[in-house]
Amino acid sequence: MSQVRAQLRSVLVVFYCGGMERDPTLRPELRLKARGALGNATGRYEAVQRVALDDGWDLPEEERLLQTEVRLERPRSAISWNRSPDLPFDRSVNPYRGCEHGCVYCFARPSHAWLNLSPGLDFETRLIARPGIDAVLEREIARKSYAVAPIALGTNTDPYQPCEVEHRLMRGVLEVLARWQHPVAITTKGTLVERDLDLLAPMARDGLVRVGISVTTLDPALSRSMEPRAPLPARRLQVIRRLAEAGVPVRVMVAPVVPGLTDPELDAILAAAKEAGAVAASWIMLRLPLEVAPLMQQWLQARVPGRAAKVMARIREVHGGRDYDPAWGRRMRGEGIWAELIARRFDAAVARLGLAVAQPPLRCDLFAPPPRAGDQLTLF
Template identity: 75%
Template structure:
């Protein structure tokens, strides 16, 4: 595992951050080691702060052909995520930006202003064929920077204007701000929301997901959305064997009581740089359970930290994966939750008229 001190400036202060190191990504030809040059750093400058840069998007829709995903297209208004979840499978994507999947992923974010206009243009293309678009598949669209940039709200407005079926995944409470758009979309059969929950233990959540809403606050979001008529699915993601898997039944019960209609689960995924970062986190925060957790993870992934094969990457295999799946199925049936939410409507899709259109004459 990496030395947390070797990749940070001497005296660097980390407040509410998931990763404890900032090793370069896998595409960098050289490693970087921070050294003390003898210059004193003012106390206020020692705290690692979030930076947000702008990227003008050339495209909005990202397509995939993954057979184990329930969607084939997505939109991501941001790159990187300030929530700082140490387990986030999207961390390695920051390496494509020549940034670290460690602290850079949480502190050097990319906002994509203009993405709503690009999306609208793509939806108007004659070749476009409608199907559910997923939001929040890589990084959370309702992370803290959305307060200032409003990119998710702009994207939602476009999707609403086009009557486009939409599925949102988030753990952010800012989704409540957009109920004026979300509730009417849900009433037209165009929307479902998945709220990601990992644990009911607020202390553990604060360490695992340092800038994400507390568990009780996420349950309140489920309740608020459900009361507004928005179909909500509780997403137990990730289930961490040896650390959070014992909470499966209580989590499902709490989410059902808050108003969730359905539920799903995903096993812990440790692709590429995520594995050493997560192992560093285990050694720092739960050293007594670190060996047990990694042993269970490897048993679920054929002896490896991660198995990327379709169908196994999000479920694992073997006795522990089977036990989690059986417990989940029994709890879902007992609580009256569904594993598959009703399909969204595609028949309402239609580009809205633009200024200058002469539709009224025909």
């Protein structure tokens, strides 16, 4: 019986005045302007599920916009390690938890449940900044046991999301890596990467950095709906151009490819990125782990209802009949005829455009670890 009780959730009923709302977890006076998720379902680890119900008083509430809030977390560690055979790196650093870009398809949304927050709207409005992560990182790469290899930035949430303007955590991390000549690979949609060209350009000349810019669609209306607070596609192509002009090698990442919705744009995205200065390209199939699947389905029904059934059918076809197949080797590429067709089109396009798939390895031989306590300092 105790095991049964442990699996059951309590329901916390929040009463409000006024008519019923579009989502039972949201108060009706909230305006969800420029948000990707349309709901805020309780995280999977919470013991209490919150549901708002009309109390019958029918008193109007003052309308207010759902605002972003940023909380601070003191980091105890900076480097996250992984052993995934699907990833070309084994370590990463994430200055922020959650992402205000609000991409409805983001595979990182379920990570917010570990914070007892919703992978829905909480993921894009209740953010965690980790000030001091640069100092923690510097201590970690100074350890005698540390073996240098490229650090990946932007692998979970975007390090150049809007709150970076105020908190400058990514800037601090880059300053540490540049100071000790540590190789780094960056993935972003954000335009703030241009701010750091004074660091990136010299690192690029030494073979220490490369940047991946994610371009999902060239349609500004679709992008604004699907990635509401990310820069528009034309602006991301401009970022590619500015980085390339500064000598920073740029990979265009057609990620994710949404079968039945954005896959027809694959060739056009690659051609536009090549023209802007990209030297390499990659693609990843849409994946919908855990809470992302219902969020994506809700978005499809609300934003592209005429194509919702087709898109979900294609998604299930490439993932073995499920919303998501987590198996290594398949989760990022899919399987079946549609996945094979996308892969063939990508291969043909990069060959035609002269885009590389594999880039030269980043240099590790220049790394000079920070001095440790008790080290003999150099005279010059």
